Amino acid sequence: MAKISGTSTSEYARLGDLLSETLDSGKDVGASVSVTVEGETVVDIWGGWADEAQTTPWGRDTITNVWSTTKTMTFLSTLVLAERGLLDYHEKVSTYWPEFAQNGKADIEVRHLMGHTSGVSAWEQPVAVEDIYDWEKSTAMLAAQAPWWTPGEGSGYHALNQGHLLGEVIRRVDGRMLGQFFAEEIAGPLDADFHIGLDPSEFDRVSNVIPPPALAIDMATMDPDSVLIKTFTGPAPDATESWTPEWRQATIGAANGHGNARSVARIQAIVANGGTVDGVELLSPDTIKMIFEEQANGVDQVLGLPVRFGMGYALHSIAVPYLPEGNYAYWGGWGGSSIIVDIDRKITFAYVMNRMDEGLLGDTRGIDLATEVFKH
Structure with missing residues (x-):
């Protein structure tokens, strides 16, 4: 399996497996995933390559x-x-x-x-x-x-x-x-x-x-x-x-x-955590x-x-059936990057990658990761 670097609490350990699977399959080339809960980072992982030729690893600060x-x-x-x-x-x-x-x-x-x-x-x-x-x-x-x-x-x-x-x-x-x-x-x-x-x-x-x-x-x-x-x-x-x-x-x-998933999640944690982080x-x-x-x-x-x-943000609707009911604010980027903010449970989830898929706003990679986060 593809090597995943970074840290994750046991509750969210499955995210590393999912990221490894998409890297192994070629759906991802290089990517990062981050989750914050009540303003604290509980997942900060990354893996794969920073270039399509796979000569430079995706690093912590890519x-x-x-x-x-x-x-x-x-x-x-x-x-x-x-x-x-x-x-x-x-x-x-x-x-x-x-x-x-x-x-x-x-x-x-x-x-x-x-x-x-x-x-x-x-x-x-x-x-x-x-x-x-x-x-x-x-x-x-x-x-x-x-x-x-x-x-x-x-x-x-x-x-x-x-x-x-x-x-x-x-x-x-x-x-x-x-x-x-x-x-x-x-x-x-x-x-x-x-x-x-x-x-x-x-x-x-x-x-x-x-x-x-x-x-x-x-x-x-x-x-x-x-x-x-x-x-x-x-x-x-x-x-x-x-x-x-x-x-x-x-x-x-x-x-x-x-940016990367860490920076996206940390910034948007301001919204999830009532306006204050650290x-x-x-x-x-x-x-x-x-x-x-x-x-x-x-x-x-x-x-x-x-x-x-x-x-600004999109809100919970039939467009995001993989999220349970609640007060969510979200959006994503061309090719797959995404950020979801859960106001009720004070959770942010971010996924940032380099290999763009054909979707204008996200794809199954981010959806599978988000589903894992918000099933808890």
Whole structure:
């Protein structure tokens, strides 16, 4: 069996076996798993390889691009500002970012950006991946365009631009870019190894993601004016884009966070543990309750799947039948990474890997691990 490094309590020992099995089968190449209970880490394991050629072991401090799991860090950043009374989810975006009122967006509220209901689920064409590296240009583009559906009427997953939308609100409120705010107010105090915008000094620790099989979607046969097509082509980076210095160093709060399961679970344990971890207090229970204000519940017009969105995070619904009833907040990243927060039992679970599967939001590897965690 594949060697698994790290530590785990006896209650969660089966997780090491499951990770070893996926490494042996080739479903995983390199991966990490972490669980916290009441803010304390009870599982911190990893194994496999940091590269597809299997020449460099996945180590304790290996990090990788986690795609949309990054969004949960952006959500947490907005929660910290809400906790401090500086950001109101029910206030109009234009109150903080006046230029956003253009083209029929004057009444869009911050909660619409959080819950994927703003109608602005991507950039309008023409747009290239290089444009989203330019913060001023890319946020001005979003401010100028019109919504693609009536804001507040159902969700359309904000796949790549949600971090720019919320990040610009954060910048207007606080003065700092999202990556700097997150580093100084959240990751730094928690001593958590997660980055939105990676310094080149950290590049040698990065495990490049291994691109997934092509999606079984023939976009050429679909309506080019559909929200789905406009979202997934506005723009459409290949997974290998994440290997570039430009991607790594940019501020893409929806998709370019770099970390491992340990750092993801530790940071999100703030939400699970009532707002405090190891004496670092960032949120009150009342602010955490805001997460569970339902924003949309139905088939998402971008994902094509039933999703129940709260304030940023997805909430427990038929979309996650492997979780027992309870107050869960979760999300995942393209290819498989995932984070699940159990508010009732104060548990966080995180899975981060380099071999991407074809699923947009998780796959059986993470589901099998999560099922084991939450059966207890």
